[in-house]
Amino acid sequence: MAIRVDDASDLKARAGLYELYSRLLLEELDLETLQLFQQERWKDALREIEVHPPEPNPVSVEILAIDYCSIFIGPKDYCPPYQSVWQSGQLQGQVVDSMRDFLDVVQTVSRPPIEDHAGLQFEVMAQVLQHESEFGSQGLADSFFRNHVSWTEAMLGRASAMAETGFYQTVLLSAARFIGCEKQVFGSS
């Protein structure tokens, strides 16, 4: 069952969530971001989805970087955040062709070296939703979500289970739940 979403502010907020998760998937956290999360409104908003950011200090940054590495970078038994790996068991599957077609339509700021990186896909989604919030839907968000975002729910679930820090456990779980929610929005399973 699809949830009705026609409120432009909803679209913007969803775009923001994609932006947040994009940032978390693409890179390790830096001190600056951890400090941002300590701001009351951020802390609040995060707490509501049961995410508790650690103290902003270099030790936290290091611990999170190690956890990020073991989840998404490797070197072994990790959870490759690439759609091709998830769907065809190798890097650079045919899904990359499709992803490139979308990147031709949506120009992103991030340029991770691998184009079907979930973080990049989230950024595309963020941009598209913002666009739709102002100009209405042309089916782009729907198409992109089905083709390149819905797969991430399972990946994020696994990534969350692999995480050793409470932060990544909860925040990745929240991302998985968010994508689950988005699936309802787009009426896809």
Add this chain to the structure above:
Amino acid sequence: MSDSSRRKFLKLGALSLGAFGLSGCSRNTKPNGAEKNGSEKAAVQESSQDGELPFGVDIEKWKKGRGKPYEIGGQKMPGVCELPGPEAKRNWPPRDKYKDAKKVPGMCQLCSTICGIIGYVKDGRVIKVEGNPNDPNSRGKLCARGQASLNHLYHPERLLYPMKRVGQRGEGKWKRISWDEALTEIAGKLKAIRDRGEHEEFAFHQGRQRSKDAIKRFLDAFGTKTQLSHRSLCSGNRRAANLAYLWESDWDLNDCENSKYILNFGSNAFEAHQGHIPFANRIQNGRFQNGAKMVTFDVRLSNTAGNSDEWFSPFPGTDGAVALGMCHWILDQEKYDREFMETWTNVSIEELKEHLNPHTPEWAEKVSGIAAGDIKRIALEFAAAAPAATTMCNRGSSAHLNGFYNDRAIHLLNALVGSVGKKGGWCWSPWGGLDPVVKTPKMPSSAKTWSVLEDPPEYPLANVWRRMRVGEIIYLYLLQGRAKLQAYMTYNLDSPLTWPEESLTKDVLTNEELINFHVCINCFYNETAHYADIVLPWTTFLERWDLDARASYNLRPYVGIRTPMVEPLGESRDIRDFFPELARKIGGGMEEAYDYGSTEDYMKYWAQNVPENPETGKSGLNRLLDEGAWENQDNQPFYEPYNVELSAEELEGAEIDDQGIITREGIGIGIRLGDRSVRGFKTPSRKFEIRSLFVNQVSQNEDCSEMIRKSGVTKTKNRPEQHKGHEVDVDEMPIWLQMEEHENLADNELIMTSFKWNVHNHGRTMNLKWLAEIVHSNPAWMNPATAEKFGLADGDWIELTSYHSKMLEKTSPNLTHGVRDDSGRVVVSKMRVPIVTMPGIHPSAIAMSNSCGHWQYTRVAKAEKSSSENGHLVGSDGETYRDADWERNMWWEDLSNGDPAKWKQNTGNGWNQNRLMPIAPDPVTGQQAFHSTVVKIEKVG
């Protein structure tokens, strides 16, 4: 999701929008991610201002192309049955797969044979790799390994980013770092070593490398000669045996395509061998187009042995005795080539008869178990087919403690029948690599340091003609404090798996006192990377530049090219790409070795002498990029080079000594034969040296400068001081040496032999799923009669106890370490494995392959579907995880949990045979004796 939790999400989302500089509204702020290139960024901003591309979305473009590329599912077709399901193949095989695909040449590097390849590239991806028919050596053929290139390039667990160790070394904890951070840290360490003048304490350790120039440039610019290799684990004895006869080449190239008789001692060219596919193809042509017969002597029935016309299984390490028995018989029956022997060798028939007098076929039968009648018959068949008759040999005969002599004895057969250098005979070429017509930009001058790791004094023939090095001793020598390493850079190396004494290798690699700083350059996280401090993601051979070639079976040189077929994946980089940057960071003049411009400039310069193809008008690099390889077909095959007459120009100012040796300025250039002045062999006697005074004198640390001058091979080392105190008595003549440990084997002892599969390449291919599917495990081969004796049947488990060499205990006591058990032998290690009874193995031998038993190197190599630490089952969720292969279909996962009773045949990732191998260098050359080890067998359970 409930409405309230949805609202919570939206609240966070509202905060996040624009907070990270990723989405459209903050486009004008500094991007948090990687920088776009300037022009694109400008374009985005400009159109943003126009309002044409708000949020970076070109909705008009989307509307135009919409539905076309993204449509999933297909049209419905009428039919008598239910329609194909949602995952139906539809367009399969894709009719247009190769339409508009670009062909890019390259060279395989999944083994050392480096066959020419073509990558079919479409939409920036390599969709298929095939052989390149223009490659003169490999002729467009490609084996299973090369065909699995796609697994290598697009492996889901490839290293994509530099990483730095954060826990204890070997603990497996890492964090990602940038290339700049990585290179800065490495440069800091290297600069300090350089500043202290301790250059030799930076070692570069290669597994297999095909970028010789790039490595040499870096190490020479740095100033270290401590370049470690695996040559002694591979081919040291065969090379030395060749050099003793020829001096100018360490590599016999058997001209099998033109042969009538191929006599193979322990070479498995159909599955392994440095010449592998090019060689195997020519052998089959020789047999099935030229009518050659092929006879193989090998302890184990390899595919080469199994496909030969006859197979004989000698007792391990007795190949040389069989060969001497044949030589004896050829002499006895007067079937030798008198003219060749008298003209071109440095012993007389009488001398040789006397030398071989004890080595009768009957003696050889006693030693080897091969019937004297067969030895005689084959000897005469071989002689009758000459000169189109050749021996071939490789690690089966040479990776023994008597391997140098085995190969000396085998090669002698060719001299006796006069097939040396003849068409269809036993040939060689002086071109072990690229056609010398191509030249790199100027190289820095050679480093002058010395390290015991690279040049141990104990092995007289290891580094005398050329640097073969003795790789297997390095970890032991480090442990013994004979050297230390402040920085250790490993490259395409998997030493814990491929070096003998696995546990010692691991101990030393873990020890930060012995190896201060370890940088690992590799495509995958392997067992070596596990013990590194920094791991650098290397490009695959489909993503980097090289000019490359190997000793060609066409007996003339060629030039091949490796070129990036696609952009390097992730942040992987080749040494050609980052060595210049590293050198600049180290500074101190190192950067001067890199003033040639870009890598492409370098390649252009290097390839510039490749002449124009009149048909295409292309030359140099462009020609190579077009064709993939170039061979100068005006060069005649290197037949009978010794018979080539010297020109008047060459003879100008030459002198002739009383032995007829022609010298110019004291340097040998040829020999006088009757009224002819010919080139001869490039040995001190200018003849094929059946008697090598040189090997004996070098081993006794005597001055050999005169001999070296006469050979003309002046880069040969004369340095008696270097080996002082390490005299070894190397026999001048081809002999056979009885290994002490093989005498009087106890009833429960066998000799372990190892082998390579046709789908694997030591420690480098078990991560490739299409290969691992075919071979992933390695139960020990045992003769059915032997198994019966031990009360064993197929699939039963045994405990193997391996022993150090008795012979080396005496000759090289520094190598032996461990505890002596009641057998009187010193134990190396123990391991439990299942056995498979095979009719094709000597009853006194037990065979286990290498390449198996990884404990790192991706889940495919480990045959593990899921991460054991987290207990999370990857691929178990069939609905969301659609990959049909990678893990879900890995049907060979071992579910026994280490319980032999539950182990199922053809499952698991096998066992590392090198766990059992002692460090065992042949005292003559340092060749690791992989096939001489005595093991004790005990039934488990």
Add this chain to the structure above:
Amino acid sequence: MCGVIAIMSDDKNCCSSDASSPGSGASCSRRPDSDASLSGKQVVQTSCSGEPVNGDGNSRRDFLKNSSAALVVLGAASAVEGGQDQGTDENSLYQPEERWKDRMKAPEDGKKYGWFIDTRRCFGCHGCEVSCKAENDVPLGNYIRQTFYKDVGDYPKVSRMFMPMACQHCEDAPCIKACPCGALHKGSGGTVAIDYNTCCGHATCVEVCPYGAIYIDPVANQAVKCHNCYHRLDEEMEPACANTCPADAIYFGDLNDEDSKVSKALREASENGLETTQLRAEKETRPRMWFVGQAPVEIEERVPKEGQSYSPEAYNIFNWKEGQDV
């Protein structure tokens, strides 16, 4: 002995009993294994190829199965022995003739594709199989083609046989007759191919293929088999297995073109007095693959039969030796 006769003879003149009598109509369910494979010995050849020079006895081949006893010679003899009682179970899976008659006809483009396998030259490198996997993205555990191994003899006289196997592209293809949804058909040159807009995975073709050359894709739930790499032929490329073969053991091409690789190789074999055989010719499906060498004699029993597909067990080293046939 009849050598290569079967190859060059005109199809129409070849004896062919009517094995294609209509069955009991469409049958869409998978059937339990039939015992059709019990119908008689395989066709094999006898002569040893490429006697070595100087080979006075003790050729590795002298301890191999003396094939003459077990033999049915190609052509005439097999027609007698095969035929009648052969494959009644398959017949019951066949569709009525009118349903497949058109699909059994190749387009009339003058091409006739065929294969020649020189098993003497094969050294079992698996290059063809991996190339096929790469070309067609065949999932692990499934195979369009496989190379079979067998160690023959007892120590010290042992030999290893190799035989690459795939679909034989039968002229009278049982899979086409049995296909309930009309997906299996003949393409250009007689290539037996599958239409993936139609195939819905009944697997009846697997039940009737006398060579076990078809598998059901686990994800698509559709039949998969060798298609002569028709997409490569379109681009004038050889099938992926043929051009990579390091041993030059695999030859493919147009039998109607005397300059094609396969025609040349067959002609050369014939000129050299080599006997050309076919596998399980008594099944009378008129396969388009010919072999020389002794491997077919020894390995025939290892090739999957009706109701089977290639399996990982082919790689199990415990099965290499004699007496290990599944």
